[in-house]
Amino acid sequence: xxARYFDGTSSRAHPVGxxxxxxxxxxxxxxxxxxxxxxxxxxxxxxxxRMRVLHFRGGGSLEAxxxxxxxxxxxxxxxxxxxxxxxxRWSMALGALVLxxxxxxxxxxxxxxxxxxxxxxxxxxAIANVGKEALALLDRTHFDPTEVPLERQNAITDRLALVAxxxxxxxxxxxxxxxxxxxxxxxxxxxxxxxxxxxxxxLAEHDDEIIGVLAHxxxxxxxxxxxxxxxxxxxxxxxxxxxxxxxxxxGAGLSAFLIQAKYSRDFEREADRYAEAFLRRHDIPPxxxxxxLERMERSAGAADSDAASGYLSTHPVTEERIRELLAP
Amino acid sequence: MVPIATxxxxxxxxxxxxxxxxxxxxxxxxxAVNLLLSIATLGIYxxxxxxxxxxxxxxxTRIGGASFGYHALPMxxxxxxxxxxxxxxxxxxxxxxxILLNWALVIFFFVATPWVIVRALRFRLANTSHRGIxxxxxxxxxxxxxxxxxxxxxxVLTLGALAPFALQRQTQFKVAGAAFGTTRxxxxxxxxxxxRVVATTALLVVAILAAGAAPILMFLxxxxxxxxxxxxxxxxxxFAAVAAYLAVILVVGPLFQVRMQNLVWNGSTLGPHRFASxxxxxxxxxxxxxxxxxxxxxxxxxxxxxxxxIARYRAEHLTxxxxxxxxxxxxxxxxxxxxxxxxxxxxxxxDIGF
Numbered sequence: 001x002x003a004r005y006f007d008g009t010s011s012r013a014h015p016v017g018x019x020x021x022x023x024x025x026x027x028x029x030x031x032x033x034x035x036x037x038x039x040x041x042x043x044x045x046x047x048x049x050r051m052r053v054l055h056f057r058g059g060g061s062l063e064a065x066x067x068x069x070x071x072x073x074x075x076x077x078x079x080x081x082x083x084x085x086x087x088x089r090w091s092m093a094l095g096a097l098v099l100x101x102x103x104x105x106x107x108x109x110x111x112x113x114x115x116x117x118x119x120x121x122x123x124x125x126a127i128a129n130v131g132k133e134a135l136a137l138l139d140r141t142h143f144d145p146t147e148v149p150l151e152r153q154n155a156i157t158d159r160l161a162l163v164a165x166x167x168x169x170x171x172x173x174x175x176x177x178x179x180x181x182x183x184x185x186x187x188x189x190x191x192x193x194x195x196x197x198x199x200x201x202x203l204a205e206h207d208d209e210i211i212g213v214l215a216h217x218x219x220x221x222x223x224x225x226x227x228x229x230x231x232x233x234x235x236x237x238x239x240x241x242x243x244x245x246x247x248x249x250x251g252a253g254l255s256a257f258l259i260q261a262k263y264s265r266d267f268e269r270e271a272d273r274y275a276e277a278f279l280r281r282h283d284i285p286p287x288x289x290x291x292x293l294e295r296m297e298r299s300a301g302a303a304d305s306d307a308a309s310g311y312l313s314t315h316p317v318t319e320e321r322i323r324e325l326l327a328p
Numbered sequence: 329m330v331p332i333a334t335x336x337x338x339x340x341x342x343x344x345x346x347x348x349x350x351x352x353x354x355x356x357x358x359x360a361v362n363l364l365l366s367i368a369t370l371g372i373y374x375x376x377x378x379x380x381x382x383x384x385x386x387x388x389t390r391i392g393g394a395s396f397g398y399h400a401l402p403m404x405x406x407x408x409x410x411x412x413x414x415x416x417x418x419x420x421x422x423x424x425x426x427i428l429l430n431w432a433l434v435i436f437f438f439v440a441t442p443w444v445i446v447r448a449l450r451f452r453l454a455n456t457s458h459r460g461i462x463x464x465x466x467x468x469x470x471x472x473x474x475x476x477x478x479x480x481x482x483x484v485l486t487l488g489a490l491a492p493f494a495l496q497r498q499t500q501f502k503v504a505g506a507a508f509g510t511t512r513x514x515x516x517x518x519x520x521x522x523x524r525v526v527a528t529t530a531l532l533v534v535a536i537l538a539a540g541a542a543p544i545l546m547f548l549x550x551x552x553x554x555x556x557x558x559x560x561x562x563x564x565x566x567f568a569a570v571a572a573y574l575a576v577i578l579v580v581g582p583l584f585q586v587r588m589q590n591l592v593w594n595g596s597t598l599g600p601h602r603f604a605s606x607x608x609x610x611x612x613x614x615x616x617x618x619x620x621x622x623x624x625x626x627x628x629x630x631x632x633x634x635x636x637x638i639a640r641y642r643a644e645h646l647t648x649x650x651x652x653x654x655x656x657x658x659x660x661x662x663x664x665x666x667x668x669x670x671x672x673x674x675x676x677x678x679d680i681g682f
Binding site for chain 1 (some may be wrong): 356359361367383388393399459661
C-alpha cells in the first residue's frame with residue numbers, strides 16, 4: 001500500500017513517495033512537496049497491524065507500511081521508546097504477569113500491617129461519629145429499651161471493673177438493650193459503646209461468661225478493628241476496581257466480599273486472643289467464653305455450620321473458635 | 329457529435345465497512361505490561377498505559393482505508409487522575425469524619441456531573457483524529473445539566489417511566505454535539521424506538537427474575553411467609569434465584585447491548601453520510617458467553633482477548649454509508665481541551681463512549 005499523506009486540513013488522502021534528505025523526511029507526488037524535520041515527527045508505536053502513522057508538528061500526518069518506513073526512520077534517527085520496543089515481547093508480558101502475582105501476594109500479606117499503621121495514626125475518634133450514627137440506627141430498628149433491672153446492670157458493670165483491676169482498658173461505655181430480632185449477642189461500636197443484649201444476659205449461666213464476652217468486645221476496641229476494617233475495605237475496593245475495571249461488577253463484588261470476610265475473621269480471632277489473655281490474667285477460665293459461645297450458637301439454630309460456609313461467613317466457625325479458646 | 333461534458337463523476341463512494349486489525353495476542357502483551365507498571369508505580373504509570381491502550385485500539389480501527397489516532401498527552405491524563413483520586417480520598421475521609429460532610433460532597437459531585445461529562449467529551453473527541461482531522465464536541469453544560477441531572481431526577485419521580493426518554497436524550501446530546509472537523513453529527517433515533525428496546529428488555533428481565541424467584545416464593549408461602557430461623561429454602565430454590573440473576577446478566581445483557589448499538593448507529597448521521605449497524609444477538613451472545621466463561625476460568629487473564637473480540641465484532645458490523653465524497657471533510661481549528669473531566673468520568677465509571 002502506498003504511503004498516504006493527510007494534510008490536516010481536508011480528509012483527502014494523497015498517495016506520496018518518501019525519501020530522506022539532510023535530516024528531513026521528504027514527501028512528494030500528486031501535487032505534494034513537503035519536507036519535515038526529524039524532530040517535528042512523532043512516530044506511532046509498533047504493534048498496530050504493521051502500519052505506522054507519523055504526525056507532523058504544524059499539522060499533517062502520514063500512514064504507511066511499517067516495512068517501508070523503518071529504513072527511513074532509522075536514517076532520520078527516530079527510534080521507538082524502550083517500553084514500546086519491549087512490551088510486544090511475550091517474555092516481557094509473561095514476566096510482567098509473574099511479577100504481578102508476586103506483588104499481589106505481597107500486598108495481600110502486607111495489607112493488615114499497612115492498615116494497622118494507618119489506623120494507629122488516625123485519631124481514635126475518627127469514626128466515633130459513625131459509631132454513634134450506627135447506634136442511633138440500631139436503636140431505631142433493632143433495639144428496644146432494656147428490661148434488665150438497673151441493679152443487675154450495675155452489678156455487671158461493677159464486676160467488670162473489679163475483675164479488670166488495674167488493667168488499662170480501652171475507653172468504653174456499657175449499654176444494655178433488648179434485641180428480640182437479634183437474640184443473644186454483643187456489639188462493640190467504634191464510638192466505644194459496648195452493647196449487651198438482654199437475651200445474652202438471660203442465656204448466661206454465670207456472670208464470668210458475660211465478662212468473657214465483654215473481654216472479647218473490649219478486644220475489638222483495643223485493636224481498633226472497626227477503624228482498621230474501614231481502612232482495609234477502601235484499599236480492597238480500590239484494588240478490585242482497578243483490576244476488574246468495568247468488567248462484571250459481579251467479579252469485583254464477590255472478590256471484595258471474600259477478602260473482607262477473611263479480614264473480619266482475623267479481627268474476631270484477635271478479639272478472642274485478647275479475651276483469652278484477659279481472662280487468664282484474672283484467673284477466669286477461657287472455657288467460660290467457650291461455653292456461652294456454644295450456647296449462643298445453639299440458640300441461633302445454626303446446627304450445621306459446616307466448613308464450606310465457614311470461609312464465607314464473617315465469623316469464624318464457632319467450633320473453631322471454641323477449640324482455640326480451650327487450647328492451653 | 330460533440331460529447332456532452334459531464335462533471336468528472338466522483339461516483340458516490342460505496343459503503344465502507346469498518347475493520348479492526350488488532351489481535352488478542354498483541355493486546356494481551358500491552359495489557360500485561362501496562363498492568364504491572366501501573367501497579368508497581370501505584371497508578372502513576374496508568375496514564376501512559378491508558379494512552380498506549382487507546383492508541384492501540386484507535387490505530388487498529390480502520391474505515392475507508394484510514395485508521396484513527398489518539399493524541400492525548402499522558403501528563404494531562406495523569407493530572408486529571410490525581411485530581412480524581414484526591415476527590416475519592418476526600419469522599420472516603422469525609423465519610424469517616426462526618427455524615428453531613430459526606431452528604432455535602434455527594435451533592436457537590438452530583439451537581440458537578442454535567443461539567444465533568446462535557447469536559448470529558450470535549451477532551452476525548454478533541455484528542456481523536458481520522459485522516460488528519462480532529463473531532464470536536466459542541467454540547468453545552470446547560471444541555472448536559474438538563475439530560476444528566478434534570479431528566480434522571482424526573483425519571484426517579486416517575487418511578488422510571490421516563491428512563492428510555494432520558495437515555496435517548498443523553499445519547500442525542502453526545503452524538504448531535506459531536507463533530508468531525510467542521511461537519512456535525514446528527515441523531516435521528518426517536519424516543520419511541522428507545523421505549524421499544526427498553527420495554528422488551530425489561531419484560532424479558534422480569535420474566536426471568538420471576539421464574540427464578542418462584543421456587544423461593546413458593547417456599548415462603550408454604551412456611552407462612554416468616555420462616556423460623558434455621559429453616560432454609562431448599563438448595564434448588566437458591567440455585568434458581570442465582571441462575572436467574574446470572575441469566576439476566578449473561579443472556580439479556582448482550583441482547584440489550586446489541587439492540588442499543590444498532591439503534592444508536594443506525595440513528596447517527598455525519599453531514600450527508602449515514603451509519604449502518606448490523607449486529608445480531610445470534611452472533612453476539614455466543615461471543616460474550618465465551619468471553620465471560622473464559623475470563624472467569626482464567627482469573628481475568630482472558631480479558632484482553634475478550635476486549636479485542638468485542639472490538640472486532642463491533643467494527644465489523646459497522647458500515648459507513650457515504651452520501652458524498654469522503655475527501656470533503658474539513659478541519660475545525662479550535663482550542664484544545666484539558667484532561668480532568670475524562671479521568672473523573674473513568675474513575676467513577678461513566679460510560680462516555682458511543
